[in-house]
Amino acid sequence: MTRLPPWADVALVPLVSLLMAAGISALVLLAIGQSPVEAFNVMVDGALGSAYGWGYTLYYATSFMFTGLAVLIAFHAGLFNIGGEGQAQLGGLGVALVLLYTVPFPHWALALPAAMLGAALFGAAWAAIPAFLQATRGSHIVITTIMFNYIAAALMVYLLVDWLRPAGQMDPASARFAIETRLPTLNEIPGLSLIFTRKVPANVSLFVALLACWLVWVLMWRTRLGYEIRAYGKSEKAAAYAGISPFRITMIAMLLSGALAGLMAINNVMGEAGRLVGNAAEGAGFIGIAVALMGRNHPLGVVLAAILFGFLYQGGAELGLWTSIPIELRTVVQGLVILFTGALDQMVRMLLGVFFRPRRVPA
Amino acid sequence: MDYAMLLQVLDSTLRLATPLLLACLAGLFSERAGIFDIGLEGKMLMAAMSSGAVAYLTGSVWIGLAAGILGALLFALAHGVASITFRGNQLISGVALNFVASGITVLIAQSLFGQGGRTPPLSGAARFNPVELPFSGALSGVPVVGPFYAEVLSGHTVLVYVALALVPVTWWVMYRTRFGLRLRAVGENPASVDTAGVSVVRLRYAAVMVTGVLCGLAGAYLATGLQAGFGKEMTAGRGYIALAALIFAKWRPWYCLWACLLFGFFQALALRPDIVEAVVRVKVPVPFLDALPYVLTVVVLAGLVGKAIPPRAGGEPYVKER
Numbered sequence: 001m002t003r004l005p006p007w008a009d010v011a012l013v014p015l016v017s018l019l020m021a022a023g024i025s026a027l028v029l030l031a032i033g034q035s036p037v038e039a040f041n042v043m044v045d046g047a048l049g050s051a052y053g054w055g056y057t058l059y060y061a062t063s064f065m066f067t068g069l070a071v072l073i074a075f076h077a078g079l080f081n082i083g084g085e086g087q088a089q090l091g092g093l094g095v096a097l098v099l100l101y102t103v104p105f106p107h108w109a110l111a112l113p114a115a116m117l118g119a120a121l122f123g124a125a126w127a128a129i130p131a132f133l134q135a136t137r138g139s140h141i142v143i144t145t146i147m148f149n150y151i152a153a154a155l156m157v158y159l160l161v162d163w164l165r166p167a168g169q170m171d172p173a174s175a176r177f178a179i180e181t182r183l184p185t186l187n188e189i190p191g192l193s194l195i196f197t198r199k200v201p202a203n204v205s206l207f208v209a210l211l212a213c214w215l216v217w218v219l220m221w222r223t224r225l226g227y228e229i230r231a232y233g234k235s236e237k238a239a240a241y242a243g244i245s246p247f248r249i250t251m252i253a254m255l256l257s258g259a260l261a262g263l264m265a266i267n268n269v270m271g272e273a274g275r276l277v278g279n280a281a282e283g284a285g286f287i288g289i290a291v292a293l294m295g296r297n298h299p300l301g302v303v304l305a306a307i308l309f310g311f312l313y314q315g316g317a318e319l320g321l322w323t324s325i326p327i328e329l330r331t332v333v334q335g336l337v338i339l340f341t342g343a344l345d346q347m348v349r350m351l352l353g354v355f356f357r358p359r360r361v362p363a
Numbered sequence: 364m365d366y367a368m369l370l371q372v373l374d375s376t377l378r379l380a381t382p383l384l385l386a387c388l389a390g391l392f393s394e395r396a397g398i399f400d401i402g403l404e405g406k407m408l409m410a411a412m413s414s415g416a417v418a419y420l421t422g423s424v425w426i427g428l429a430a431g432i433l434g435a436l437l438f439a440l441a442h443g444v445a446s447i448t449f450r451g452n453q454l455i456s457g458v459a460l461n462f463v464a465s466g467i468t469v470l471i472a473q474s475l476f477g478q479g480g481r482t483p484p485l486s487g488a489a490r491f492n493p494v495e496l497p498f499s500g501a502l503s504g505v506p507v508v509g510p511f512y513a514e515v516l517s518g519h520t521v522l523v524y525v526a527l528a529l530v531p532v533t534w535w536v537m538y539r540t541r542f543g544l545r546l547r548a549v550g551e552n553p554a555s556v557d558t559a560g561v562s563v564v565r566l567r568y569a570a571v572m573v574t575g576v577l578c579g580l581a582g583a584y585l586a587t588g589l590q591a592g593f594g595k596e597m598t599a600g601r602g603y604i605a606l607a608a609l610i611f612a613k614w615r616p617w618y619c620l621w622a623c624l625l626f627g628f629f630q631a632l633a634l635r636p637d638i639v640e641a642v643v644r645v646k647v648p649v650p651f652l653d654a655l656p657y658v659l660t661v662v663v664l665a666g667l668v669g670k671a672i673p674p675r676a677g678g679e680p681y682v683k684e685r
Contacts, residue, residue, distance in 0.1 A: 139661075
C-alpha cells in the first residue's frame with residue numbers, strides 16, 4: 001500500500017473523510033428533497049456567523065471535549081467505551097447531589113471543584129461495573145456499556161420523578177442550584193465580554209475542558225501510567241509480559257474514561273441548565289466517539305474535532321429552527337464521520353495514495 | 364401466578380423473543396464467518412422503517428417485507444465494504460452504521476409522512492396478522508397441553524414461525540452443508556480456506572448478506588408484526604441484546620433459541636408489573652421494569668456465561684499473503 005507522508009496522514013485523511021461524510025449527507029438531503037447548499041448556509045450562519053452563534057458552538061464543543069477525551073483514553077487501552085452517554089448522565093447526578101445536598105457554597109469558584117469531584121466520581125462509578133466485568137469475566141464491554149446507557153436512562157427518570165423533583169413541580173427536574181454557584185458565561189468574563197455581547201451558554205467549563213485536554217496529553221505521553229495504557233492497547237500480550245497488569249489497566253483506563261465523560265456535566269448541568277433535567281447529556285456521550293476518531297485519538301485533535309462537532313450540533317439545531325430538515329440529520333453526519341474516519345480510513349488512504357508518488361513498501 | 368397468567372407471559376415471551384432470535388441468528392452467520400457485527404441494531408431499525416413505510420404506501424405487507432430486507436441489505440453491504448474490502452475496524456463500522464440508521468430512518472420517515480419520524484399506523488393487509496395453528500380450537504379442551512398449544516404456540520404472525528423454523532435450518536446449513544463448513548472455517552482460520560482455493564472475501568460477503576436478510580426479517584417483524592408501524596428508535600437496544608444472546612449461546616444455533624427465549628421472557632416480565640410485584644412482594648417503580656431486560660442482560664453476560672470463545676478469526680480482517 002502507498003505510504004502517505006506524515007502531514008497527509010495527520011491532516012489530509014481526516015479532512016477527506018469529513019468531506020466524504022459531508023458529501024453523502026448532501027446526497028441524503030437531496031434524496032429527501034432538501035437543498036444541501038441552503039442547509040449548509042443556515043448551519044454556518046447560525047453556528048459561526050456571529051459571536052452569539054460561536055457562544056453556542058463553543059458550549060457544545062466543551063461537552064464534546066470531555067466525552068471525546070473519555071473515548072480517547074479507553075481507545076488507547078484497546079477498549080471501546082460507548083457508555084459515555086450513561087456516564088455523562090450520572091455525572092449530572094453527581095453535580096446535582098453536590099450542589100443541592102452538601103454545604104451551601106458562597107462562590108462558584110468553590111462550588112466548581114466540588115461539583116467536578118461529584119461529576120467525576122459518579123461518571124467513574126458508572127463505568128466501573130462494565131470495566132470490572134470486562135477485566136474479570138471478559139464480558140464484552142461494548143454490550144455492557146450500551147446496556148448501562150439504557151439502565152442509566154431509566155435510573156435518571158426514576159430519581160428525577162420520585163426523589164429529586166421538588167414538591168409541587170410538574171416537570172421531571174431537580175430544584176434549581178443556588179445562584180452563587182452559577183458559572184460565569186463567556187459574556188460575563190472581562191475581556192471576552194467585548195466579543196460576546198449577548199448572553200451565551202458557553203462558560204468557564206470551556207477552560208476546564210481545555211485544561212483537561214492538556215492533562216490527558218501529559219498523562220498519555222509523559223507519564224509511566226500513560227505509557228502502560230498505550231502499551232496495553234497496542235498489544236495485550238506484550239504488555240502483560242512486561243509486567244503490566246491487564247486488570248489494573250482496564251480498570252484505570254475505564255475509570256478515567258468514565259470520570260471524563262461525567263465531567264461534562266459541569267458544562268451542561270451546572271453551567272447551562274442550573275438544575276438537573278431529564279436526558280441532560282443529549283447524546284454528547286455518543287458524539288465523543290466521533291470526536292475521538294476524527295481527532296485521531298490525540299488531545300489536540302479532540303479540541304479541533306470537538307469544535308467541528310460543536311458547529312455541527314449548533315448548526316443542526318438551527319436547521320431544526322429555520323428549515324423543515326429534521327434535527328436527526330446530526331446523527332446521520334455523526335455516524336458517517338465515524339464510519340469514514342474509523343472504519344473506512346484505509347479506503348481514504350488508498351484514494352489519497354493515487355495523488356502521492358506511489359512508493360511501494362513490501363508488506 | 365396461576366397457569367392462565369403463565370400462559371399469557373409465555374405468549375408474549377414468544378412474541379418478544381422473535382426479533383431477538385432473528386437478529387441473533389443473523390449475528391451468528393456474520394460472526395461465524397469472522398465478521399463482528401455490532402450493527403444488528405441499525406440494520407433492524409432500517410428494515411423496520413423501510414417495511415413500515417412501504418407496507419403503508421403499497422398496502423401490502425409482503426412488499427413491505429421485501430423493502431425491509433432490501434434496507435437491511437444496504438447496510439449489510441456497507442458493513443461488508445468497510446470490514447471486508449477495506450479491512451476497517453468492524454466494531455467501529457457497526458457502531459457508525461447504527462448512528463446512520465438511527466438518524467436516516469427518522470429523516471426518511473419524516474420526509475415521507477411528516478408525522479415526527481413515525482410511519483402512519485398499519486392495518487389489514489399492510490401488516491402481518493395472527494395465524495391460527497390447525498386444531499388449536501379442538502385441542503384447547505385437553506388439560507395443560509391444550510391451552511398451551513392454543514394460547515402460547517398458536518395465534519402468532521407467520522414471521523414468528525419462520526423464526527422458529529430458521530433455527531433448525533441454520534443448524535443444518537452450518538453443520539451439514541459445504542457452505543456452512545467453509546463459513547465456519549473462514550471464521551476460525553481464513554488462511555486455510557484460502558489455501559483450499561475458496562475465496563475468503565466472497566464467503567464473508569455471503570455471510571454478511573445472510574445477516575442482512577435475517578436482520579431485515581427481524582426489523583420487518585417489529586414494524587409490521589409486533590407493532591403496527593415504525594416508530595423512532597423502536598429497536599430499543601434489541602440488536603445489542605441479540606448479541607448478548609449470541610455470546611450466551613456461544614455461537615450455536617439451538618442455544619440461540621433458548622437464550623433468546625430467556626431474554627424474551629425478561630422483556631415480557633417488564634410488561635407485566637402485576638406479576639413482578641406478586642413475585643417480589645414490593646411495589647416496583649415503572650423505570651425499574653423498563654431497565655429490567657438490560658440489567659438481566661448484563662447479569663447473564665457476567666454471571667451465567669462461562670468461558671465464551673468467539674470464532675478465532677473474528678474481528679480480524681483477512682490479508683492475503685503477498
